[in-house]
Amino acid sequence: MFFKKSIDKIKAALAKTKKIAELFQIGRKIDEAFLEDLEERLIMADVGLDTTKYLIDALKSSYKDKEIKEKDQILTFLKENLKERLTQKGNELKLNEDGPTVILVIGVNGSGKTTSIAKLAHHFVQQDKKVLLGAGDTFRAAAIDQLEIWAERIGIDIVKHKMGSDPAAVAFDAVQAALSRESDIIIIDTAGRLHTQKNLMKELQKIHNVLKKKIPEAPHEVLLILDATIGQNAITQAELFSAATPITGIFLSKLDGTAKGGVVLAIQNQLDIPVKFIGLGEKCEDMEAFDSEQFVDALLSKD
Amino acid sequence: MFKTLSNKFYDIKNNFFSSGKINEKNIQDGIKAIEEALINADVNFRVVKGLVKRVKEKALGEELIKSVKPGDQFVQIVHYELVELMKSDDEERLPITKDLTVIMMVGLQGSGKTTTCGKLARYLIKKGHRPLLVAADTQRPAAIEQLKVLGKTLGEQISEERGEDFEVPVYSAPQDPPPKICKDAIPIAKENNNDIVILDTAGRLHIDDALMDELLSIRKKTKPDHVFFVMDSMTGQNAFDSAKIFNEQINIDGVVLTKLDSDAKGGAALSIKEVTGKPVKFVGVGEKLDALEEFHADRMANRILGMGDIVTLVDKAEQLMDEEKAEEMYQKMVDASFTMHDLLDQFQMIKKMGNLRDLMGMLPGGLGVQMQNVDIDESIFSRIEAIIHSMTPQERDMPDIINGSRKLRISKGSGTKVQEVNQLLNQFREMRKMMQNMSKSGMFGNMMSGMGGGLGGLGGMMPGMGGAKQRSRRKKKKRKKK
Numbered sequence: 001m002f003f004k005k006s007i008d009k010i011k012a013a014l015a016k017t018k019k020i021a022e023l024f025q026i027g028r029k030i031d032e033a034f035l036e037d038l039e040e041r042l043i044m045a046d047v048g049l050d051t052t053k054y055l056i057d058a059l060k061s062s063y064k065d066k067e068i069k070e071k072d073q074i075l076t077f078l079k080e081n082l083k084e085r086l087t088q089k090g091n092e093l094k095l096n097e098d099g100p101t102v103i104l105v106i107g108v109n110g111s112g113k114t115t116s117i118a119k120l121a122h123h124f125v126q127q128d129k130k131v132l133l134g135a136g137d138t139f140r141a142a143a144i145d146q147l148e149i150w151a152e153r154i155g156i157d158i159v160k161h162k163m164g165s166d167p168a169a170v171a172f173d174a175v176q177a178a179l180s181r182e183s184d185i186i187i188i189d190t191a192g193r194l195h196t197q198k199n200l201m202k203e204l205q206k207i208h209n210v211l212k213k214k215i216p217e218a219p220h221e222v223l224l225i226l227d228a229t230i231g232q233n234a235i236t237q238a239e240l241f242s243a244a245t246p247i248t249g250i251f252l253s254k255l256d257g258t259a260k261g262g263v264v265l266a267i268q269n270q271l272d273i274p275v276k277f278i279g280l281g282e283k284c285e286d287m288e289a290f291d292s293e294q295f296v297d298a299l300l301s302k303d
Numbered sequence: 304m305f306k307t308l309s310n311k312f313y314d315i316k317n318n319f320f321s322s323g324k325i326n327e328k329n330i331q332d333g334i335k336a337i338e339e340a341l342i343n344a345d346v347n348f349r350v351v352k353g354l355v356k357r358v359k360e361k362a363l364g365e366e367l368i369k370s371v372k373p374g375d376q377f378v379q380i381v382h383y384e385l386v387e388l389m390k391s392d393d394e395e396r397l398p399i400t401k402d403l404t405v406i407m408m409v410g411l412q413g414s415g416k417t418t419t420c421g422k423l424a425r426y427l428i429k430k431g432h433r434p435l436l437v438a439a440d441t442q443r444p445a446a447i448e449q450l451k452v453l454g455k456t457l458g459e460q461i462s463e464e465r466g467e468d469f470e471v472p473v474y475s476a477p478q479d480p481p482p483k484i485c486k487d488a489i490p491i492a493k494e495n496n497n498d499i500v501i502l503d504t505a506g507r508l509h510i511d512d513a514l515m516d517e518l519l520s521i522r523k524k525t526k527p528d529h530v531f532f533v534m535d536s537m538t539g540q541n542a543f544d545s546a547k548i549f550n551e552q553i554n555i556d557g558v559v560l561t562k563l564d565s566d567a568k569g570g571a572a573l574s575i576k577e578v579t580g581k582p583v584k585f586v587g588v589g590e591k592l593d594a595l596e597e598f599h600a601d602r603m604a605n606r607i608l609g610m611g612d613i614v615t616l617v618d619k620a621e622q623l624m625d626e627e628k629a630e631e632m633y634q635k636m637v638d639a640s641f642t643m644h645d646l647l648d649q650f651q652m653i654k655k656m657g658n659l660r661d662l663m664g665m666l667p668g669g670l671g672v673q674m675q676n677v678d679i680d681e682s683i684f685s686r687i688e689a690i691i692h693s694m695t696p697q698e699r700d701m702p703d704i705i706n707g708s709r710k711l712r713i714s715k716g717s718g719t720k721v722q723e724v725n726q727l728l729n730q731f732r733e734m735r736k737m738m739q740n741m742s743k744s745g746m747f748g749n750m751m752s753g754m755g756g757g758l759g760g761l762g763g764m765m766p767g768m769g770g771a772k773q774r775s776r777r778k779k780k781k782r783k784k785k
Contacts, residue, residue: 043348046539049339109562109590110413110535112508114444139590141452146445163452194565199682227413231345231539233568254413254508263539282412282508 035060045299046231047262051269055081079296086265086292091276094220094248100132100178102186102211102218104171105251106204106241107225109192112253114143116225116279117187118150119287120251125154129184134174135160136167136207139191147189154284157181167191167203168210175214188219195240208245221248223276228254228261238267249276252290260299305569305607311340312381312608320374327363330377334359337381345539345570350577354384382604388573389600391557391582396597397529399432403492405500405525407485409518409553410533411545412506415561417446419533419587420503421453422595423559424471426585427499428461434499437488438475439521442505447475450503457592472497481505482520489525502527510545515552522553529556531584534575536560536567543571543578550579557584560598564588569607572598593655641735643699647691650684689717690727702728 035056042052058081062068068077095101103120107113114137121131133151135158137143144160151158159174171188178186190207193200211218224247226234241247252261255278264275275290319333334355341351361380397406406423410416417440424434436454440446454473461469472495474488485502492500504521507514522530532546532555549555558575563586576582583598632649635641691699693716698705705713705728714721 040348043342044540046345049342108537108565110415112413140449141456142445142448145448146443149444194562196564196566227535227537229411229539229545230535230537231568231570232343233345233537233566234539236566 042262045260045262047299048232048235048266051085051262051265075300079300082265082296082299083293086268086296091249091274091290093276096215096217096220099215100175100183100186101220102175102178102188102215103221103223104188104190104208104211104219104245105223105225106190106245106247107192108194108227108237109140111192111225111227111230112279113137113189113192113225114146114150115282115284116223116251116253116277116287117147117189118154118284119279120187120223120277121150121154121156121185122284123287124185125156130182131156131185131187132174132178132181132183133158134170134186134188136170136174136189137191138163138165138167138170143189143191150284157183168206171207172210172213175211175218179214195237201240201244204241204244222246223249223251224273225251225253226261226264226267228252228278230263232263232266234263235266235270238271238273242271242273247273249274251275251277251279253279255280261295262299264295305344305572306566308340308344308569309607311343312337312378315340316374316378320377330362331359333377334362341570341573344568344573345537347540347543347570347574347578350388350574353577354388357384378608382608385573385604385607386600389576389583389598389603391576391584391598391600396584397427399427399430399499401528403489403498403500404529405489405502405527407502407504407521407525407527407530408533408559409504409530409549409555410506411510411535412443412508414506414533414535415587416440416506416533417449417453417503418590419531419559419561419585419595420450420501421457421592422587423531423585424454424499424501425457425460425592426595428457428469428471432499433497434471434501435488435492435495435497436471436473437485437500437502438473439481439484439502440505441477441479441481441484442507446503446505447477451475453592460592481517482524485521486524500525510548518553531555531557531559532581533559533561534571536563536569536571536586537565538571540570543574546575546579550581555579555581557581559583559585559587561587564594572603573607641738643691643694643702643731644696646731646734647688647699650688654684686717686719686723687727690714690719690724693717702731 038059039052039056042055043049047055055078059068059074059077062077068074093101093103105113105117105120117133121133124131131154133147133156135144135147137147138161141163144163148158148160157177159170159177161170161173167190174186174188177183188207188211190204191200193204195201208219208222222245224238224241226237230237238247238250250264250267250273252264252275255261261278267273268275275292275295278288278290278295280286280288315333315336319329319336337358338351338355341354342348346354358380361384362377408416408420408423420436424436427434436450438447438450440450451473454471458469458471461471474484474491476484476487479487481504485504488500488502492498502521502525504518505514530553532549534546546558558579558581560572560575560583563572572583572586582600586596586598588594588596632645635645690713693713694702694705698709698713705724710721710724710728714724717724
């Protein structure tokens with residue numbers, strides 16, 4: 001789907017922080033201090049306490065069983081273990097063969113929804129698809145303008161209402177417009193909402209239902225935008241959002257920052273939601289398909 | 304706020320530190336549990352290790368084992384350490400001493416900078432200031448527009464509250480480079496008779512030299528009195544690096560933590576001071592412009608440890624209610640002349656105070672922790688409001704005159720069921736009865752008048768509501784039997 005140029009970018013970003021692999025370059029034995037050091041680095045990568053504990057226990061027992069003797073075996077051991085836990089779930093998007101594909105984009109405030117939508121739209125335009133945006137964030141001041149600017153830059157259509165209007169109505173009109181204009185892809189933006197706001201979660205359900213009115217199997221994709229700099233809270237976000245509307249995939253944004261997004265390990269394991277895309281920069285071409293092997297390599301990378 | 308963490312502490316206190324089973328091993332296990340709770344809450348790894356070490360030394364040194372109430376004493380130790388972690392040296396959150404004060408807001412994209420600028424402006428207007436907002440984020444599409452809308456909304460809000468025209472000007476010059484925009488804003492503020500300038504600067508997805516250069520240049524040209532770093536409270540382990548870099552490069556004075564109305568786990572609040580040396584000054588607790596609170600380390604520690612935060616609750620009530628009105632409400636409660644009008648007032652005030660669950664979380668003594676877990680359907684407020692709005696003034700004064708046909712009319716008018724109207728009327732009667740009993744037994748003491756009527760209403764209303772619900776269920780059962 002994409003070239004694997006991202007690994008360099010991710011590695012470059014990760015280079016700013018302490019690397020887990022750094023541990024193994026110093027000639028050290030596996031002792032308590034070493035394990036604590038490893039624990040610190042895993043936790044600092046937002047891998048989470050449970051996964052960290054699991055890895056360290058597994059490492060200890062392998063060491064006891066003499067499966068691991070040399071320190072350079074540890075890195076391979078960790079990588080294999082992590083890759084096992086982060087099995088690739090398939091990041092292909094489900095496309096509608098006959099008629100427009102509807103993609104609903106949701107997430108908390110400031111997660112990077114609008115920029116991620118621009119990236120998705122650009123990606124589809126590159127594939128010669130006709131894309132239409134639905135400006136469903138009618139709440140935040142100037143959110144509609146922001147999306148409109150992107151639509152203009154990319155050169156695609158946008159359906160919008162006034163600020164403060166009903167987002168479900170925007171969604172309905174967008175689907176309607178896409179049908180009559182024969183668009184291939186509709187991407188619906190929604191207002192950022194904290195997953196703890198019940199009434200806003202209900203609103204999401206309403207939007208979800210409205211999309212079905214014209215196209216019964218819509219939305220074909222519901223993408224949750226997760227900010228990679230968010231810590232363990234990301235798990236609850238994914239959990240509560242998927243309770244409101246079934247999520248088909250995660251778009252991990254802002255991965256080019258100092259964060260490693262280790263929390264997706266827990267999300268894939270506990271909630272079985274695949275990560276489909278990663279966002280790597282501010283430009284609309286800065287997006288990649290998620291690759292679990294690459295992700296683990298970057299998480300533990302030496303350079 | 305910090306529900307998970309305060310739940311955890313509550314459990315730990317009960318499981319490990321209740322008298323009877325206190326021994327050294329228990330203490331060790333309890334401390335281990337705290338360590339895990341804090342790491343799970345995204346508190347910075349090194350901060351956790353330091354805190355745990357200090358708590359352990361104290362807990363073992365102070366002979367918790369011999370203590371009569373080891374649980375309480377242990378909480379005291381943790382409380383002290385939490386406050387030490389978060390506290391700010393200067394009491395004043397945002398001292399304004401000059402004729403023109405410049406405040407510069409910096410932070411990463413999506414942290415909530417622009418919204419926080421609006422909130423801070425409101426906070427300062429409430430203190431009698433006249434801020435000018437400056438849109439210096441020329442980077443993000445429509446950021447300028449967003450600030451303009453905020454300024455306009457804020458102006459309308461204040462005008463309505465004060466009953467006179469109030470404007471919150473927003474300066475922008477999209478064609479200029481940001482440092483020039485900021486510099487130009489200062490003479491404009493003077494001319495315009497503004498005493499505060501709030502600079503909304505550009506964020507980036509991550510830190511780069513171009514951004515830092517721009518911010519440094521703004522800092523040099525405007526010499527801000529306060530530089531605040533705006534940070535998402537849900538931030539994980541690594542992003543503390545960004546706070547650190549911002550501080551090292553442009554020297555911040557304090558931090559504004561946003562989105563605390565989420566179930567943020569508290570990691571950022573607990574770590575930021577230790578990591579950067581700069582304290583949290585304000586917290587954002589909602590989407591509305593008045594959802595900004597001053598940050599107090601001791602109150603935050605109280606909340607985290609499930610000790611409630613009655614001080615903030617009272618502060619909030621006080622802000623929204625003038626003394627006269629509180630006195631009036633109190634009198635009405637005492638002599639039970641409380642009407643539906645007053646109930647409506649109370650509802651509207653509580654709604655203004657913020658998210659109900661968060662308010663409940665501020666209740667002391669473990670009660671807050673438990674209440675946060677109760678599922679509160681906030682739409683019930685709007686339904687009750689609709690019902691009262693559908694009553695005539697006379698009905699609101701004397702709800703007893705509401706008979707069957709009136710009930711039907713009210714239910715139709717408000718789009719609710721007759722049962723719901725009944726329920727409200729029953730609850731209202733119950734509440735009045737309770738107030739009468741309370742005033743007879745002298746329970747409305749100094750405490751009540753000190754706290755303002757609003758709180759009393761809140762306390763009185765909740766049990767009333769629960770009670771009525773249960774009773775209506777019982778009634779249904781009876782009916783079935785017949």
